[in-house]
Amino acid sequence: MNSCPLCGRASLFFFYQDKRRSYLRCNHCHIVVVPPEYLLCAEAEKSVYDQHENDPQDKKYRRFLSRTFEPLIALLPDDAKGLDFGCGPGPTISVMAEEVGLLVSNYDLYYHNTPEVLEHYYDFVTITEVIEHVADAKALLTRLDSLLSSGGVLAVMTSRMVDAGAFGQWYYKNDPTHIRFYSIETFEWVAHHFDWHLEIVDRDVVFFHKK
Ligand SMILES: [Zn+2]
Ligand SMILES: [Zn+2]
Numbered sequence: 396m397n398s399c400p401l402c403g404r405a406s407l408f409f410f411y412q413d414k415r416r417s418y419l420r421c422n423h424c425h426i427v428v429v430p431p432e433y434l435l436c437a438e439a440e441k442s443v444y445d446q447h448e449n450d451p452q453d454k455k456y457r458r459f460l461s462r463t464f465e466p467l468i469a470l471l472p473d474d475a476k477g478l479d480f481g482c483g484p485g486p487t488i489s490v491m492a493e494e495v496g497l498l499v500s501n502y503d504l505y506y507h508n509t510p511e512v513l514e515h516y517y518d519f520v521t522i523t524e525v526i527e528h529v530a531d532a533k534a535l536l537t538r539l540d541s542l543l544s545s546g547g548v549l550a551v552m553t554s555r556m557v558d559a560g561a562f563g564q565w566y567y568k569n570d571p572t573h574i575r576f577y578s579i580e581t582f583e584w585v586a587h588h589f590d591w592h593l594e595i596v597d598r599d600v601v602f603f604h605k606k
Contacts, residue, residue, distance in 0.1 A: 396430045399423065400575070401532040402584065411562050418568070418576075420559075424584040426532065427556060427576040434530060434574060441505050443572050449485040456487060463523055463552045463600045464491050470548060470602075471497070475518035478542060481525030482507055488521050516544040523552035527573045540589050540605070549591070549603040553577055557598075 397405050402424040410420035416433045479488040482501040492499040500512040529535045554567045556578040582601050586593035591603040
């Protein structure tokens with residue numbers, strides 16, 4: 396693996412090795428990536444997701460998502476339309492949105508594969524606990540950009556890498572479906588690249604504002 400899946404530069408260097416996988420870090424955009432030989436096939440990946448019991452009635456899950464959803468709706472006009480990209484087997488943001496009178500469409504490669512929803516523009520797109528699973532980071536973010544109206548908001552929820560020195564103790568890297576790890580530095584690169592404004596909302600939530 397030579398070129399970075401986010402910035403495209405030939406700037407990936409060894410970063411860390413644990414019992415199961417090795418990790419490379421880009422010295423340009425600072426993303427940490429798992430090399431292709433460790434990526435699961437689609438079937439194995441889906442069987443891990445099938446075990447995630449995300450349920451819109453689960454109070455704990457809703458509380459978790461509300462750290463993205465509450466600050467997001469505070470920014471939105473009443474008639475805003477959104478998309479939950481990678482909504483998973485139990486779409487929940489769309490249910491929470493409906494309760495406050497907002498319309499949110501669902502899309503998921505495995506569970507809600509309705510490509511027609513990707514042919515519209517949205518005032519906001521949520522992508523919660525998804526970005527760390529997607530190998531082609533640049534293609535994903537380019538697609539998300541293409542879904543946003545000007546002035547739109549992209550709400551990203553993923554645990555951020557805070558302390559590179561403590562990577563070995565970071566539980567988040569141990570999920571075999573987690574293959575791309577973002578930090579503030581990486582999100583700053585993303586904002587610059589797409590000409591978005593970065594807003595840091597919480598320890599695992601950022602908003603990108605499209606101009
Ligand atoms: Zn890079
Ligand atoms: Zn995840």
